[in-house]
Amino acid sequence: RATRTCAARVDSGPLTRRLSSFEGWSLFFGRWRAGIHRGKRGDAVRDTSTNARRGARGQGPRPWWPVAGFAKGPATRSRLAPLTIATMNLGRAAQAHAVMAATRRTLVRGITSMKSFKRMSLSELEALPEVRTDIFIAGTGPVGATLARKVLETTKASVLMVDPGAQLSAVPGAHLKNSAYYQCNVDPFASVIRGHMHPLSVSVDKAPTPTLGPGAFRVPQESLGQYRRKNQNPDQKDHENLPGAAATYAIGGMATHWTASCPRPHPSIERPPLMENKDDNDKEWDKLFTEAESIFGVTQDAFDTSIRHQTVKTLLNGIYPDLPEPYKPQSLPLAVKRRGDNKQFVEWASTATILNTWLTDSQACTITSANEDVVAAPWVAPGKLTIREQTICRKFVMKEGKDGRMEVHFAVVENLLHKKLFKVKAKQYVAACGTVLSAQLLHASGVRPPALGHYLSEQPMAFCQIVLDDHVVRSVQDDPVHADRVSAHQQDNPNDVIPFPTDDYEPQCWIPVSEGREWHCQVHRDAFAYGDLPPNVDPRLIVDLRWFGVVTQRKENRVEFSDDVEDVFGMPQPTFKFEIEGCNRDVLQRMMQDMMHCAGKMGSILPGSEPQFMPPGLALHIHGVTRIGTDPQTSVLDLDSKVHGTANLFVAGLGTIPSNLACNPTLTAAAIAIRAAEEVGKPFR
Numbered sequence: 001r002a003t004r005t006c007a008a009r010v011d012s013g014p015l016t017r018r019l020s021s022f023e024g025w026s027l028f029f030g031r032w033r034a035g036i037h038r039g040k041r042g043d044a045v046r047d048t049s050t051n052a053r054r055g056a057r058g059q060g061p062r063p064w065w066p067v068a069g070f071a072k073g074p075a076t077r078s079r080l081a082p083l084t085i086a087t088m089n090l091g092r093a094a095q096a097h098a099v100m101a102a103t104r105r106t107l108v109r110g111i112t113s114m115k116s117f118k119r120m121s122l123s124e125l126e127a128l129p130e131v132r133t134d135i136f137i138a139g140t141g142p143v144g145a146t147l148a149r150k151v152l153e154t155t156k157a158s159v160l161m162v163d164p165g166a167q168l169s170a171v172p173g174a175h176l177k178n179s180a181y182y183q184c185n186v187d188p189f190a191s192v193i194r195g196h197m198h199p200l201s202v203s204v205d206k207a208p209t210p211t212l213g214p215g216a217f218r219v220p221q222e223s224l225g226q227y228r229r230k231n232q233n234p235d236q237k238d239h240e241n242l243p244g245a246a247a248t249y250a251i252g253g254m255a256t257h258w259t260a261s262c263p264r265p266h267p268s269i270e271r272p273p274l275m276e277n278k279d280d281n282d283k284e285w286d287k288l289f290t291e292a293e294s295i296f297g298v299t300q301d302a303f304d305t306s307i308r309h310q311t312v313k314t315l316l317n318g319i320y321p322d323l324p325e326p327y328k329p330q331s332l333p334l335a336v337k338r339r340g341d342n343k344q345f346v347e348w349a350s351t352a353t354i355l356n357t358w359l360t361d362s363q364a365c366t367i368t369s370a371n372e373d374v375v376a377a378p379w380v381a382p383g384k385l386t387i388r389e390q391t392i393c394r395k396f397v398m399k400e401g402k403d404g405r406m407e408v409h410f411a412v413v414e415n416l417l418h419k420k421l422f423k424v425k426a427k428q429y430v431a432a433c434g435t436v437l438s439a440q441l442l443h444a445s446g447v448r449p450p451a452l453g454h455y456l457s458e459q460p461m462a463f464c465q466i467v468l469d470d471h472v473v474r475s476v477q478d479d480p481v482h483a484d485r486v487s488a489h490q491q492d493n494p495n496d497v498i499p500f501p502t503d504d505y506e507p508q509c510w511i512p513v514s515e516g517r518e519w520h521c522q523v524h525r526d527a528f529a530y531g532d533l534p535p536n537v538d539p540r541l542i543v544d545l546r547w548f549g550v551v552t553q554r555k556e557n558r559v560e561f562s563d564d565v566e567d568v569f570g571m572p573q574p575t576f577k578f579e580i581e582g583c584n585r586d587v588l589q590r591m592m593q594d595m596m597h598c599a600g601k602m603g604s605i606l607p608g609s610e611p612q613f614m615p616p617g618l619a620l621h622i623h624g625v626t627r628i629g630t631d632p633q634t635s636v637l638d639l640d641s642k643v644h645g646t647a648n649l650f651v652a653g654l655g656t657i658p659s660n661l662a663c664n665p666t667l668t669a670a671a672i673a674i675r676a677a678e679e680v681g682k683p684f685r
Contacts, residue, residue, distance in 0.1 A: 126423075132424075143654070145355050146652075171359060188527075192257060200574050201243075240577045261666075272628075272658045274639060297336070303506070329510070366387075367387050430652055438652075459520075504540065523598075640678070
């Protein structure tokens with residue numbers, strides 16, 4: 001009966017046959033041994049006749065690991081045994097093919113997480129199927145991609161990157177605004193941004209619904225906040241929240257829709273120190289910024305031929321004539337370049353452009369879709385890059401190293417679509433999931449230094465939109481600099497009374513932070529999750545004003561993580577405790593007055609976009625919660641972005657910035673990541 005039950009059809013590539021009675025008995029006996037003596041000798045086999053004799057003597061089959069590096073945990077061994085028995089009496093090539101195919105199928109079927117990883121013991125986690133790489137990076141945003149590119153270019157290390165988000169573009173991590181449609185009309189892109197913004201902490205909404213039908217089931221008021229609903233956080237207080245703070249879950253992270261603004265911070269007001277000597281510190285930062293600008297492709301001239309851009313920049317210099325160099329109104333540094341085949345369009349920088357040929361070269365990069373129901377393969381070859389979508393890093397499993405420092409033993413990773421767990425063994429580990437989510441991952445891993453989540457800073461943002469003044473628009477027609485283009489436009493469009501050509505680039509201007517003006521100003525046109533235009537206003541006349549302020553990094557301002565409440569992906573729920581202190585409020589008030597002064601000089605306020613402070617966190621520039629420093633009590637990382645007291649755990653992202661910034665922080669975070677890459681890649685040089 002055993003032979004009849006266990007006789008089965010086995011697919012071994014080009015060879016397909018039915019097991020003999022003796023093979024069936026061997027298969028049955030192997031399964032019986034694996035089930036009762038799990039983890040002892042239930043290994044994959046290479047010689048059925050030999051292993052049958054070993055089975056008759058009460059011994060398990062002889063081990064053989066068909067793919068170097070596969071997990072040798074007991075659960076994996078017992079599952080591999082019965083499938084590879086079917087390869088007996090085949091040629092070596094066919095045997096190897098069948099074993100590898102069966103191994104992949106077994107791993108697919110055998111690791112579904114039937115219970116939460118949080119309830120799994122260390123031995124159960126150890127038994128998970130294993131993937132090996134040199135450097136593991138959790139996250140695929142622009143800062144993590146910068147670190148990855150640096151180590152790929154300077155070492156022979158293999159890199160594995162995972163992201164809980166999906167691949168949204170043909171080239172992974174591309175900026176979605178590079179689409180031809182959004183380049184022709186940028187305003188609808190605001191809806192794309194909104195669709196990819198996932199709030200990090202939403203306080204419980206206890207407001208009643210008075211218009212609800214009387215026959216509908218009503219949740220008792222006292223029950224609201226007592227159970228999980230729409231990712232609401234029962235621990236979040238409204239007055240301490242950053243309701244605009246959000247994450248983007250996608251390959252490429254925020255770089256799939258960011259503005260790509262990359263200014264350098266003010267050297268004394270914003271920039272943090274890396275070295276005690278001022279000259280050495282200036283040289284180090286200049287080197288790091290220069291390399292980051294090169295990786296991002298930062299330019300200041302991509303929009304200089306625009307009539308609107310030149311008009312706005314001239315207007316701003318007239319409003320602020322006394323600002324000294326280099327802090328006068330100027331073109332905004334942007335990670336963007338004009339397309340070589342179509343100068344009308346641009347290519348916004350993103351993870352796709354940062355990793356560049358490492359992504360597009362099929363010999364250098366492997367992109368694994370979450371829909372491919374294979375978890376532990378393909379393997380990452382030395383010097384190669386692998387990216388896995390819809391795959392989340394659940395935790396780093398820590399152990400004490402030989403030198404007494406804690407080190408990451410392995411990372412627990414889950415394929416979200418198939419709910420399957422595996423472990424990643426690497427030499428170096430990097431959390432680059434975003435400011436808050438990187439801190440969340442450390443917390444979930446039990447890595448909780450005193451400063452984790454503290455010293456949170458964000459950039460309060462004042463915003464309004466104006467319609468350019470009548471005399472400003474009419475003066476363009478009389479400007480000899482633009483006369484030829486305006487004339488050509490009017491000849492082609494005799495009914496268009498606006499002198500700006502329909503294909504004229506949008507303005508992209510900037511007023512840097514300076515002494516006595518501790519705020520960063522962007523005067524431009526772009527799509528955001530706010531500031532939609534009424535349909536009857538010509539967008540060529542609209543200019544956006546965004547003023548970003550400074551909030552001092554204080555220990556009291558923090559994000560905490562719950563061990564009881566979970567976010568949408570089952571990770572510890574973040575809760576903000578944030579308040580702006582008095583000295584910052586005075587500066588922010590002056591910032592608002594300055595924006596209103598500028599708006600009044602430029603034109604008239606667009607109805608519906610009056611000057612206002614936007615919801616806290618909406619700038620998406622939170623930083624400081626995993627900041628670098630020399631004191632383990634006031635910083636999470638050392639100056640090389642390694643977690644204090646650990647041997648191989650690093651963090652990359654805006655959270656590493658240890659100073660108060662008003663300018664866009666991505667370039668600064670990338671510069672810090674480039675410095676970190678030197679340390680991350682050191683074992684592989």
